[in-house]
Amino acid sequence: MIYLDYAATTPLDERVFDAMLPYLKPDGFHGNPASTHGPGFKARAAVEKARAQVAGLIGADAAEIVWTSGATESNNLAIKGALEFRGFPKNAKAAHIVTSRIEHKCVLDTCRHLETLGARVTYLKPDALGRVTPEAVMAAITPDTVLVSLMWVNNEIGAVNDIERLAPRLRERGVMLHVDAAQAAGKLAIDLKAVPIDLLSLSAHKLYGPKGVGALFVRRKPRARLAPQMHGGGHEQGMRSGTLATHQVVGMGAACALAMQQFDADVAHWRGLRDALWAGLRDIPGVLRNGPDGGDGEHRVAPHVLNLSFPGVEGEALRASLPAIAVSSGSACSSATAEPSYVLRALGRDDELANASLRFSVGRATTLAQIEQVAKTVIAQVAWLRELSPLPVPAVTR
Numbered sequence: 158m159i160y161l162d163y164a165a166t167t168p169l170d171e172r173v174f175d176a177m178l179p180y181l182k183p184d185g186f187h188g189n190p191a192s193t194h195g196p197g198f199k200a201r202a203a204v205e206k207a208r209a210q211v212a213g214l215i216g217a218d219a220a221e222i223v224w225t226s227g228a229t230e231s232n233n234l235a236i237k238g239a240l241e242f243r244g245f246p247k248n249a250k251a252a253h254i255v256t257s258r259i260e261h262k263c264v265l266d267t268c269r270h271l272e273t274l275g276a277r278v279t280y281l282k283p284d285a286l287g288r289v290t291p292e293a294v295m296a297a298i299t300p301d302t303v304l305v306s307l308m309w310v311n312n313e314i315g316a317v318n319d320i321e322r323l324a325p326r327l328r329e330r331g332v333m334l335h336v337d338a339a340q341a342a343g344k345l346a347i348d349l350k351a352v353p354i355d356l357l358s359l360s361a362h363k364l365y366g367p368k369g370v371g372a373l374f375v376r377r378k379p380r381a382r383l384a385p386q387m388h389g390g391g392h393e394q395g396m397r398s399g400t401l402a403t404h405q406v407v408g409m410g411a412a413c414a415l416a417m418q419q420f421d422a423d424v425a426h427w428r429g430l431r432d433a434l435w436a437g438l439r440d441i442p443g444v445l446r447n448g449p450d451g452g453d454g455e456h457r458v459a460p461h462v463l464n465l466s467f468p469g470v471e472g473e474a475l476r477a478s479l480p481a482i483a484v485s486s487g488s489a490c491s492s493a494t495a496e497p498s499y500v501l502r503a504l505g506r507d508d509e510l511a512n513a514s515l516r517f518s519v520g521r522a523t524t525l526a527q528i529e530q531v532a533k534t535v536i537a538q539v540a541w542l543r544e545l546s547p548l549p550v551p552a553v554t555r
Contacts, residue, residue, distance in 0.1 A: 159527045160483045163520035164312055164340060164462055169408070170365035170521075176411035177367065180404035190401050191392065200403045207410025211372050214413040215338070215357065216348035220377060223393045224401055227371035228339040229263040230386075231358035232306070234373055234397065235335040236267050238383030239304045239356070246274045253301040257281045257289045259500040260308055261337055268306070277301070287316030287448045287504055288457075291323040295330075304333045309341035313500040313516055314448030315462030317345065321352050328353045333381060339363050339371075343416035344424065344459050349374060355381040361405070365521065366412030370405035373397075423521060428460035430519040430528050435463055437532030441539055443468040447501055447514060463517045466501070470542045472512035478538040482531055484515050 160168075179185040180203065188196025190204045209219040225231045236254065243251030256268055258280045268278045279297045283289050294305055305327055309320050320336055327334045335356040341347065343364050349357065357374040361367055375381050375396065389398030416423070438444060445466040449458040467475060472486060486498065497511035506514075517531070 158481055158483055159531055161517045161519060161523065161527075161531065162483045162485050163523075164363075164516065164518035165485055166362045166368065167365045167520055168522070169367060170412060170415060172415060173366055173408050173411045177404045177408040180407055186403070188403075190403055191390065203403055204401055204406050207406045210410035210414040210417075211359065212374075214342060214347070214417045215359070215374060216350045217374050218377065220394075221349075221374050223373045223375055223396050224406055225371045225373055225397060226369055227362070228261075228337060228358045228360035229371075231360075231371050231373035232261070232263050232335075232337055233267050234383060234386050235356040235358060236264065236304065236306055237271065237386055238396070239333055239335070239381075240271065240276065241384035242382045243303055245271075245276065245303075249275065250301050251303050252276045253279070253299055253303060255279045255281065255294055255297045255302060255305045257283060257307060258503045259283050259287060259289075259311055259313075260306065261312060261339070264306055264308070264337060283316070283503055285505060287311050287314045287500070289318055291319055291326060294323055295326055298327075298330060298332060302330075302332050304335055306335040306337070308337040308339075309347075310338075310344065310459045310462075311448070311500065312340045313462075313498060314464045314504075315340075315459035316448045317341075317457035317459055319457075320354065324353045340459060340462075342413075343420065344427070344461055346420070349376070356383075359409075361409035361412055364409075364412040364416050367405045367408040370402060370409045372409065419521075424460050426521070427519050427523075430523050430525065431460060431463050431517075433525060434517055434519075434528045434532060437529065438465060438535060441467065441536060445506075445510065447504060447506065461518050461520065463519075464501075464514060465517070466506060466510045466514040467539050468510060468513060469546060470513050470539055471546075472514060474542055475513065475515065475538060478542065479534060482534065484517055486512075486514055486516065 186199050188200040190200040208222045211222050212219045240251055245251045254268055272278055281289050281293050307318055310317050324334050333355045336354050337358045339360040342359050355376045360371040383396055385396050387398050392398045447464040447466060497508045501511035501514055
């Protein structure tokens with residue numbers, strides 16, 4: 158099996174596993190990080206080391222990192238917490254959010270839930286390459302806007318939003334900015350000391366860390382204030398109660414430290430493989446690349462994602478014809494539905510093209526030989542399926 162679905166999840170790095178193991182073994186470190194005795198202090202020290210490692214990857218202070226169960230919880234805490242701290246739903250003025258139509262499902266579903274309680278949400282349409290411009294965001298701001306929630310890197314097409322240019326403009330207007338950085342961390346350089354983002358979500362399993370743990374960056378100066386969504390013992394500065402899973406927290410810290418150490422090598426490796434795959438597939442008649450192509454500074458794209466549509470081919474048939482290649486048609490969180498990708502439809506693709514798409518995402522273990530094999534297989538299967546189809550291959554402009 159050739160695994161090309163790293164945007165859905167990454168395997169646990171062996172070095173991360175080694176860091177976690179002492180906190181999993183029966184005779185290892187098993188203290189509760191909140192306990193005030195020797196084993197508890199050791200667990201707490203491990204948690205704080207990991208907190209500093211996560212902060213290091215994104216240019217934050219350790220005290221600005223709040224542990225969660227993953228980016229989905231982080232996104233919920235950021236969006237609901239920002240509104241509720243300002244008195245929502247009783248305070249109707251604390252009720253306007255700006256986001257985009259192609260955010261992750263956990264952001265979209267959170268916003269739709271808040272709408273049922275009276276919030277007002279503006280869903281911005283991206284441009285043809287999947288980007289939401291700072292100008293479009295600023296045009297949607299009203300006097301009642303509390304929060305803008307925008308992903309840094311789109312999880313299906315790899316389009317990169319210009320967060321660096323947007324963030325200072327929102328700061329000037331006094332509007333909080335939440336960024337879903339699950340696909341950006343470790344792939345783009347992030348320095349929160351230079352970019353005035355208020356809230357930023359992370360997930361360990363996108364970074365060769367364990368599943369079930371994530372973090373929310375919550376800026377301290379100026380302070381981003383949130384209402385907690387989980388109540389209990391007041392852990393994590395009162396923002397997220399619950400006993401911490403020390404082994405998972407340690408794993409996320411180790412994964413972030415590795416991502417920081419290997420950043421340049423990783424990005425160069427992924428970009429080279431992605432470009433090699435596109436070079437191998439771009440001559441398929443009618444093939445469409447969804448999202449930016451990375452050809453210039455304006456068309457910024459993450460290094461690890463390539464999303465293609467193959468006109469004249471039924472999407473499910475194409476995926477079924479590739480049993481030895483692990484790829485997806487979009488976000489893993491949306492795979493339970495048979496609907497075409499809402500991200501591709503927002504870019505203007507019709508249902509047929511959206512259904513005939515594949516997302517390839519490369520990782521540390523991907524090799525050039527695997528990429529060459531995948532290109533040959535996809536070319537052969539697309540040609541075979543088109544021979545079986547009575548429909549002509551549509552003329553599509555890239």
